[in-house]
Amino acid sequence: MSEDITALVAQVEEQERRLVLTRFTHDDAWRLGTLLVELARARALPVTVDITRGQQQLFHAALPGTAAHNDVWIARKVATVRELGTSSFLAGLQARARGEVFEEAPWIDASRLAGHGGAFPITVAGVGVVGTLTVSGLPQADDHALAVEALELFLAG
Template sequence: MSITSVQEELSRIDREEELAEVERFGHAEALRVGQWIVDNAIADNRVIAVTIFLGEQRVFHAALAGTNHDNDLWLDRKANLVKMYGRSSYYVKNLFLSYGRDFFTDSLHDPHVLAAAGGGFPVRVRGSLVGVIAVSGAWTDGGERAEHELPIAALSALRATQVLEV
């Protein structure tokens, strides 16, 4: 991937993170978003695990048949990265790439604790980080970008219902 395409990807992720902000996010919204992700993964024949944090509390977790403990480890590492950087795990991966660096080898972070890969996404309410969604799974196409897009789609669906409720 060229530096120009990485810069374009960073700009796209910036917009995605901004557009995925929601009006409110609590336990009920976490359940709705988590169930939306599970339902859509099943409909698309995707094998995933998903976890959602509200602050430091894990308020939703589901693992579809075909996932294993390794998926849970990826979820936690992606969520930890979002909590530390306040950005999606895919953004951080591409940020390092934009400097010609690899997060896993150049960040000085323990790769058993943090992972810069698609699938970890910040939940923001009016600009404030209130939670994290992390997805890990076997994707037949799209790779990390597909993992990155699933939380965006779920938050966009939630946001649309919140706009209608106002």
């Protein structure tokens, strides 16, 4: 495993340990979603934003420059978080660290799951993963970074 991948895996694992909420309500989803949309609008980013709690979609916004295909990517990234309990970016990085391609693993249905950055687990302290925050439309590392930035700002606010 290269040092770059090792460091990136450690960085994303640390983000997942650190970005834990004390609760997550419908109103929290709205505030987090609008915060992320405001960040994207200020930067003219062509992204679709999606937030779930359990199986329920609580927030969804598609900005100019996106297409229905972004929703396909969101569904696959969200399924990865639900199945593995980690961010979709970490799932893909861990496969790369093993010298594998996430979607080519024999136990992965690539039409349903994606090891590409953008879906981040919404974790509540003492409860665990309760939902997802997903960004689609940018290169995968940028999708992931935007989701993390929004969560950091949400927790700070």
